[in-house]
């Protein structure tokens with residue numbers, strides 16, 4: 188048999204496959220999400236996220252140093268707020284001495300070059316577990332944006348490099364950008380969760396922070412997963428309003444959206460490989476149904492191939508260790 192083209196030539200062995208690989212993961216691709224708790228020497232495994240922990244600040248600092256040593260350049264902070272400090276205004280979110288603010292300072296002091304990003308949304312601080320202020324059973328937009336602005340400025344004051352609004356209120360990026368300018372935080376970036384879908388894959392995260400909505404769901408602010416053009420509209424508006432980095436979330440079930448956004452915008456695109464996506468791999472691996480390490484590398488490579496410049500993932504550390512052959 189004579190063939191003009193034999194595509195398998197480029198797959199003959201590991202060396203040639205490496206030479207022609209189009210997508211290569213590096214530690215610079217990852218953002219490591221961290222869950223921070225009050226107390227000292229606290230390390231609590233999250234039941235639905237096996238192998239992932241909520242750490243007190245002292246343990247978090249040790250973790251950040253380890254991540255930095257592995258070459259990871261960015262962390263995304265989430266804190267667990269005590270129930271007694273939660274209310275409908277979310278005011279603990281901009282407490283100068285709050286756990287988030289103390290954590291930002293302590294991490295920047297310990298590892299100054301680590302890029303510290305902070306989640307901006309009211310849900311961990313809300314007695315209703317919603318991302319915004321609730322009035323008559325509704326999540327009200329404009330008052331929530333005022334709260335998010337205070338929260339963002341307080342994170343900037345504490346030393347955050349990027350604020351990351353994850354709430355999906357209208358107009359919050361413009362309002363936050365304006366407030367950062369007015370308060371002279373000219374070097375603080377905004378990574379906007381611009382195409383964030385109302386997804387069941389956030390379930391384990393809400394266990395981690397005890398932040399599940401007390402009533403209803405998040406469908407009046409997070410996007411309907413049936414929609415594609417809406418993701419582009421949201422993302423382009425966030426860029427116009429001043430977002431430096433945009434995000435698609437979740438990642439694996441939304442690879443088409445990542446690619447479409449990547450082809451449309453001129454800012455870096457991040458993707459959030461969320462808690463439920465982590466939990467699925469962990470659970471299947473525990474059952475012996477999937478090879479965990481292979482599933483991690485294949486999933487993250489797919490997300491990068493789809494167009495993500497950055498990937499927020501609970502597998503950041505494992506992935507880097509795997510890439511380095513540990």
Ligand code: PBG
Nearest residue numbers: 308310353388389392461462463
């Ligand atoms: C808070 C927030 C959530 C996540 C990131 N920021 C939960 C939510 O929107 O309900 C989810 C992250 C994950 O599932 O890993 N607004």
